[in-house]
Amino acid sequence: MTLFRNVVFIAxxxxxxxxxxxxxxxxxxxxxxxxxxxxxxxxxGGHQHxxxxxxxxxxxxxxAMSSAAPAPAEAAAPPAEDxxxxxxxxxxxxxFNVVANIVTGxxxxxxxxxxxxxxxxIGNWRQGVFWxxxxxxxxxxxxxxxxxxxxxxxxxxxxxxxxxxxxxTAVATAAGLGLLAFRKSLPLAILAVALxxxxxxVGAPQPDSFETPIPEGLHHQFVVAVTLTNLVFWLxxxxxxxxxxxxxxxxxxxxxxxxx
Amino acid sequence: xxxxxxxxxxxVSSQSRFMQLALAALLGIFVMGFxxxxxxxxxxxxxxxxxxxxxxxxx
Numbered sequence: 001m002t003l004f005r006n007v008v009f010i011a012x013x014x015x016x017x018x019x020x021x022x023x024x025x026x027x028x029x030x031x032x033x034x035x036x037x038x039x040x041x042x043x044x045g046g047h048q049h050x051x052x053x054x055x056x057x058x059x060x061x062x063x064a065m066s067s068a069a070p071a072p073a074e075a076a077a078p079p080a081e082d083x084x085x086x087x088x089x090x091x092x093x094x095x096f097n098v099v100a101n102i103v104t105g106x107x108x109x110x111x112x113x114x115x116x117x118x119x120x121x122i123g124n125w126r127q128g129v130f131w132x133x134x135x136x137x138x139x140x141x142x143x144x145x146x147x148x149x150x151x152x153x154x155x156x157x158x159x160x161x162x163x164x165x166x167x168x169t170a171v172a173t174a175a176g177l178g179l180l181a182f183r184k185s186l187p188l189a190i191l192a193v194a195l196x197x198x199x200x201x202v203g204a205p206q207p208d209s210f211e212t213p214i215p216e217g218l219h220h221q222f223v224v225a226v227t228l229t230n231l232v233f234w235l236x237x238x239x240x241x242x243x244x245x246x247x248x249x250x251x252x253x254x255x256x257x258x259x260x
Numbered sequence: 261x262x263x264x265x266x267x268x269x270x271x272v273s274s275q276s277r278f279m280q281l282a283l284a285a286l287l288g289i290f291v292m293g294f295x296x297x298x299x300x301x302x303x304x305x306x307x308x309x310x311x312x313x314x315x316x317x318x319x
Contacts, residue, residue: 004280011288030313084301086308093309100310104295110288114281140315149315162317163297226315 007117010244011109018237019105023098025232029225031097034151037214037222041153044213105237108135113241115174119182121249125242132238134177140230142173142196146204149226151219154212157205169199 087096112135113122122128143166150156172195179192295307296316304311304318311318 003277004284007281007284008287011284026309026313031309034309034312084305086302086305096306097309097313100295100307104292104310104314107288107291107295110284110291112288114285114288117281144315147315147317149312150318151312152319156317156319159299159317159319166317167297226313230314 003117006248007110007113010241010248011113012106013244014113014237014240015104015106015109016102017240018109018233019102020098021236022105022229022233023101025229026097026101027094029229030222031094033218033222033225036218037151037153040213040215040218044153105233108139109237109241112237113245116241119178122238122242122245124246125239128238128240128242129235130238131241132234132236134174134181135238136231136234137177138170138174140227140234142199143169144223144227146200148219149223151214151222154214154219155207155210157207161205165199165202165204169204172196172199 087093112131116122116131122131146169147156147162147166156162176192176195179188179195183189183192294303296311296314298304308318310316
């Protein structure tokens with residue numbers, strides 16, 4: 001299991017570095033916007049966004065708000081009344097955000113390193129940047145076209161359906177980009193484009209109503225912030241994988257030309 | 261595809277290599293899915309800001 005161990009080792013370092021970078025960026029760029037949105041949410045809908053109690057509260061509320069809550073899925077969840085444990089605002093919330101960033105950073109890094117090893121591996125930081133761009137396209141850009149980053153209190157379709165569409169879009173985009181980059185045949189390139197386009201032809205699950213107390217400008221700011229912080233995250237992740245892997249194998253430059 | 265002259269763990273057989281890489285990718289997908297997609301309330305609340313900031317489907 002030496003290969004597995006090496007992959008995990010590289011992914012752990014890259015995920016840690018990129019996760020910390022992303023957490024810092026989020027603390028300045030996205031989290032303040034989320035907190036602002038929560039003020040609108042509490043003023044507008046009068047329900048807590050931690051969502052478990054929302055369908056019940058909204059059932060008697062205005063129609064516009066009740067359609068915003070993905071009621072069936074959440075009503076079926078066992079702890080329907082209890083919102084469950086949540087970190088306290090302030091440092092605890094920030095700390096959990098940092099942990100979530102690092103843990104998923106390592107998760108993304110595991111996927112990135114494993115997939116890139118199939119294609120010969122990321123040899124240096126520049127190759128890593130391009131692999132990072134691919135990861136950004138697969139995990140942020142493509143799903144974000146159909147399901148833009150949303151703030152608390154924004155209307156959305158059923159959670160499970162959106163998660164299925166999100167996952168399918170990421171898989172199809174990854175397969176499409178892989179075919180484009182590593183297969184030199186025209187029919188496969190056409191298939192690749194079809195794979196990338198298909199999820200958007202099918203269309204993401206949409207809410208019944210788009211009414212929301214969140215101002216348009218705030219949401220737009222959030223979409224830009226999320227997209228850019230994710231771009232930086234993926235570029236850092238790819239570059240660090242390239243650097244660490246290069247140190248590891250002692251061949252920082254010899255894989256040049258195996259990609260692009 | 262391409263001919264990488266050096267790879268991580270160069271001595272392993274190709275089948276074992278495939279299994280180990282697949283295992284690593286699966287582990288990554290599991291970790292990401294748990295933090296970003298789990299319907300458990302406590303997990304959702306703990307990673308709430310993160311889910312919004314990564315544009316994961318939330319709520």
